[in-house]
Amino acid sequence: MNLHTSAVDRLCLRNIPLSSFSTYSIGGAANYVALPETAEDLVELYQDCEKKGLAWYTFGMGSNILFPDQPNPETVFISLKKFTEFKVKGDRWFVSAGTPMSLLSLLGLSGNTDILDFTFLLPGCLGAGIYMNAKYNQREICDIIDTVYYIDLSSKTKSVQSIPSAECKFAYKQSIFQHHPWLIVGADLNIPIHSEEQIEYVSSLVTAWKERGNHPSSLPHFFSFFLGEAHALAGKGIPTPQSMLDIIKYRTSKRHFDYPSCGSVFKNNYDYGVATGSLVDQLNLKGTEYGGAIISPHHGNMILNQNHAKASDVLYLIDMITEAIHKQFGFVPEPEIVLV
Numbered sequence: 601m602n603l604h605t606s607a608v609d610r611l612c613l614r615n616i617p618l619s620s621f622s623t624y625s626i627g628g629a630a631n632y633v634a635l636p637e638t639a640e641d642l643v644e645l646y647q648d649c650e651k652k653g654l655a656w657y658t659f660g661m662g663s664n665i666l667f668p669d670q671p672n673p674e675t676v677f678i679s680l681k682k683f684t685e686f687k688v689k690g691d692r693w694f695v696s697a698g699t700p701m702s703l704l705s706l707l708g709l710s711g712n713t714d715i716l717d718f719t720f721l722l723p724g725c726l727g728a729g730i731y732m733n734a735k736y737n738q739r740e741i742c743d744i745i746d747t748v749y750y751i752d753l754s755s756k757t758k759s760v761q762s763i764p765s766a767e768c769k770f771a772y773k774q775s776i777f778q779h780h781p782w783l784i785v786g787a788d789l790n791i792p793i794h795s796e797e798q799i800e801y802v803s804s805l806v807t808a809w810k811e812r813g814n815h816p817s818s819l820p821h822f823f824s825f826f827l828g829e830a831h832a833l834a835g836k837g838i839p840t841p842q843s844m845l846d847i848i849k850y851r852t853s854k855r856h857f858d859y860p861s862c863g864s865v866f867k868n869n870y871d872y873g874v875a876t877g878s879l880v881d882q883l884n885l886k887g888t889e890y891g892g893a894i895i896s897p898h899h900g901n902m903i904l905n906q907n908h909a910k911a912s913d914v915l916y917l918i919d920m921i922t923e924a925i926h927k928q929f930g931f932v933p934e935p936e937i938v939l940v
């Protein structure tokens with residue numbers, strides 16, 4: 601702990617565009633942006649914000665967030681992107697909240713298990729993955745979690761507590777963390793450690809990510825990093841399995857990494873039984889443009905930033921889709937992206 605400089609002064613960059621911290625490349629300049637690398641720095645930051653009467657907003661890779669065009673100047677925006685850590689805990693892995701989920705797929709490959717394949721090229725960090733219970737096809741993040749560690753931000757001490765996965769109320773894109781002011785610090789995976797070689801490999805991977813991953817939240821950069829690492833493993837005799845090749849094919853065919861976006865804008869309404877993207881397709885809204893934003897011509901549930909879009913452009917298209925679905929199909933679709 602540095603006794604002389606306050607955590608806000610020590611850890612915050614000033615007047616930084618939030619667009620660099622969102623895969624949407626949208627967001628005005630924030631007065632304070634912090635990138636803590638440890639749980640201790642994180643706790644100090646919250647305590648200092650409280651002392652100074654500043655609000656905070658904590659996030660990961662910004663792949664599910666629409667930042668405002670004019671952020672509140674009294675808010676400290678806290679990115680967990682640099683809080684990347686794997687620890688060996690007995691025969692299990694502890695993984696910190698800022699670790700990219702896609703890194704887990706390579707951990708799985710190097711440990712001879714296919715359980716983690718679904719995280720390959722899934723944008724975002726583990727903390728938000730747990731918060732949103734991120735999924736791909738039939739697999740969800742909750743399938744691979746044993747215990748979650750979190751800070752109750754409403755407590756005075758801000759000490760780290762734990763909760764078993766079975767008590768986290770995981771459901772489709774739901775978790776207990778959406779209903780409490782709890783900040784996820786990390787989690788124990790229910791995946792056993794395979795070998796010393798795997799530990800060494802994962803440690804080198806984290807170093808490579810930290811060295812190259814300080815880049816703004818850019819989808820092409822994310823894609824090329826993880827594709828490159830999968831190719832490197834193939835070069836060492838660990839071929840990319842069919843499930844991961846299928847993911848590459850699916851995400852590139854849907855142009856996931858070509859334009860800035862935040863993936864699916866709405867959740868699917870399983871009671872209605874038709875995916876939101878198909879409803880947008882039926883309404884002939886694919887390709888509709890407003891300002892710099894466009895409803896993806898390739899995926900009806902994605903709104904892309906095709907030309908310096910503002911948050912207000914995306915919000916306009918979100919409202920348009922919401923009204924059209926309500927009018928035609930009789931329900932209000934629930935947003936998946938978080939509007940800050």
Ligand SMILES: Cc1cc2nc3c(=O)[nH]c(=O)nc-3n(C[C@H](O)[C@H](O)[C@H](O)COP(=O)(O)OP(=O)(O)OC[C@H]3O[C@@H](n4cnc5c(N)ncnc54)[C@H](O)[C@@H]3O)c2cc1C
Nearest residue numbers: 659660661662663664723724725727728734735784862863
């Ligand atoms: C091209 C593309 C494809 C995508 N495909 C999928 C997909 O197949 N499946 C899927 O589920 N999602 C998908 N997404 C959405 C995104 O990958 C997930 O929602 C992911 O979990 C977001 O992680 P993040 O770190 O970027 O979160 P952020 O966008 O940074 O944050 C999202 C929310 O989580 C909260 N949060 C972040 N970290 C923490 C924490 N440590 N503790 C508590 N709350 C926290 C934030 O406050 C915010 O409310 C896709 C996104 C893109 C851009």
